[in-house]
Amino acid sequence: MVRRLLKQLAAILIGNAIYFLLMTPHLPPAAQHRPDKLDLGLLVDFWVCVVVYGLIELIARRRKAPPASFNK
Numbered sequence: 001m002v003r004r005l006l007k008q009l010a011a012i013l014i015g016n017a018i019y020f021l022l023m024t025p026h027l028p029p030a031a032q033h034r035p036d037k038l039d040l041g042l043l044v045d046f047w048v049c050v051v052v053y054g055l056i057e058l059i060a061r062r063r064k065a066p067p068a069s070f071n072k
Contacts, residue, residue, distance in 0.1 A: 007053065007056050007057065007060070008053065010052075010056060011049050011050075011052045011053035011056055012049050014049075014052045015045070015048045015049030015050075015051070015052040015053075016045065016048075016049065018048055018052070019033075019044065019045045019048045019049075020045075023044075023048070024041075027041070027044070031044050033045055
């Protein structure tokens with residue numbers, strides 16, 4: 001449970017960093033989040049965090065998977 005919480009926290013922090021530092025200057029004004037409103041920018045930020053969480057999970061599962069054996 002703690003491991004999942006750490007993955008989620010990492011996804012939020014990395015996702016927000018990507019959105020606010022890298023994406024926001026290049027997004028149209030409608031897709032930029034304003035702190036006092038629920039807007040399209042909040043949805044885009046959420047989507048980035050979900051994608052980052054998916055990548056973290058994918059990497060974690062690939063690290064746990066046993067190597068494929070090739071039988072002839």
